[in-house]
Amino acid sequence: MRALNNCPAPAKLNLFLHVTGRRPDGYHLLQTVFQLIDRGDVLHFTLREDDAIRRVTDVPGVPEQDDLIVRAARLLQAEVVRRTGRAPAGVDIAIDKILPMGGGLGGGSSDAATTLMALNALWQSGLSRQELMDIGLPLGADIPFFIFGRTAFAEGVGEALREVDAPDCWYVVIEPGVSVPTAKIFTSEHLTRNTPLVIMSDFSSHYANRSDLRGFGRNDLQQVATRLFPPVAEAVEWLGAYGDARMTGSGACVFCAFDGEDEADAVLAKVPAAWTGWKAKALAHHPLDAVPGFGK
Numbered sequence: 001m002r003a004l005n006n007c008p009a010p011a012k013l014n015l016f017l018h019v020t021g022r023r024p025d026g027y028h029l030l031q032t033v034f035q036l037i038d039r040g041d042v043l044h045f046t047l048r049e050d051d052a053i054r055r056v057t058d059v060p061g062v063p064e065q066d067d068l069i070v071r072a073a074r075l076l077q078a079e080v081v082r083r084t085g086r087a088p089a090g091v092d093i094a095i096d097k098i099l100p101m102g103g104g105l106g107g108g109s110s111d112a113a114t115t116l117m118a119l120n121a122l123w124q125s126g127l128s129r130q131e132l133m134d135i136g137l138p139l140g141a142d143i144p145f146f147i148f149g150r151t152a153f154a155e156g157v158g159e160a161l162r163e164v165d166a167p168d169c170w171y172v173v174i175e176p177g178v179s180v181p182t183a184k185i186f187t188s189e190h191l192t193r194n195t196p197l198v199i200m201s202d203f204s205s206h207y208a209n210r211s212d213l214r215g216f217g218r219n220d221l222q223q224v225a226t227r228l229f230p231p232v233a234e235a236v237e238w239l240g241a242y243g244d245a246r247m248t249g250s251g252a253c254v255f256c257a258f259d260g261e262d263e264a265d266a267v268l269a270k271v272p273a274a275w276t277g278w279k280a281k282a283l284a285h286h287p288l289d290a291v292p293g294f295g296k
């Protein structure tokens with residue numbers, strides 16, 4: 001096998017996100033539910049004759065050497081060298097980037113996760129899912145989730161994952177047109193860091209017969225982000241007229257759940273022209289999950 005084309009890197013939504021503490025290294029302890037959705041970037045991998053790792057698509061604002069895709073590929077390549085004493089073939093990586101950066105949709109993390117899974121298959125390196133998750137975590141707190149590949153209740157900094165059921169619903173997502181730097185939100189003096197712990201079954205029982213999150217949890221980062229980025233506040237207020245609108249991750253995107261596609265379409269038709277809006281369906285599994293060799 002010389003190439004793997006059309007590898008999906010789906011986005012995630014944080015259905016709720018509680019900040020429950022802070023570690024001595026400054027990272028925050030979270031409780032969240034990660035939901036995969038059927039919208040994302042698409043990556044293409046072609047092996048090279050030499051051992052170079054190259055991103056062959058220009059991504060505005062992200063130099064090749066800083067790209068999480070390239071950094072993830074290098075880490076896996078180094079791990080293969082450590083295990084076998086031989087460098088695997090280099091790779092050209094192309095990306096169809098559609099997810100906004102600093103959108104809270106986990107785009108960069110998902111790209112990196114797909115890279116680790118695809119190269120594990122192309123190089124036949126045989127690493128387990130857990131080993132790939134361990135390689136990814138230092139690059140981004142959301143990477144282990146994308147490799148885990150199921151709707152997940154997450155704790156720690158997002159790396160302690162348990163599969164959980166969530167409704168098979170539709171989401172309307174609004175991109176308010178700003179990019180939110182995650183670190184700026186977490187370092188704010190206004191961030192509350194002491195939300196009481198919930199237990200996973202609280203979430204499951206709340207969600208048993210409904211798609212609406214109303215009454216369960218919140219996104220603790222939202223208060224800080226809406227204060228710093230007024231367009232995020234405007235999007236929450238606008239979408240909030242149709243249901244429980246919440247921010248995902250550290251923002252900027254805002255989402256709301258709907259039982260049916262028709263309801264989502266009706267709201268989407270009204271999104272003000274100044275914003276980008278789209279719908280997506282909840283995914284219970286990562287689309288690469290069903291492909292053999294991507295992690296075992």
Ligand SMILES: C[C@](O)(CO)[C@H](O)COP(=O)(O)OP(=O)(O)OC[C@H]1O[C@@H](n2ccc(N)nc2=O)[C@H](O)[C@@H]1O
Pocket residue numbers: 014017026027028029030032104109139140141142143156157158182183186248249250
């Ligand atoms: C907030 C979430 O979107 C929830 O899904 C993610 O945990 C953020 O993940 P991410 O964008 O991949 O962020 P990272 O690159 O890991 O971290 C960026 C910065 O955010 C802060 N950060 C991030 C995650 C976390 N649990 N605590 C933190 O304090 C740290 O200052 C870190 O330097």
Ligand SMILES: Nc1ncnc2c1ncn2[C@@H]1O[C@H](COP(=O)(O)OP(=O)(O)OP(=O)(O)O)[C@@H](O)[C@H]1O
Pocket residue numbers: 061062066067068069099100101102103104105106107108109111112142180182248249250251252
């Ligand atoms: N392949 C990549 N795609 C997007 N961003 C990347 C990539 N590689 C590095 N980055 C950097 O990571 C930053 C965060 O991008 P990303 O799209 O993951 O944010 P996000 O959706 O807010 O993520 P999260 O929900 O994890 O906070 C970008 O601003 C960019 O500088």
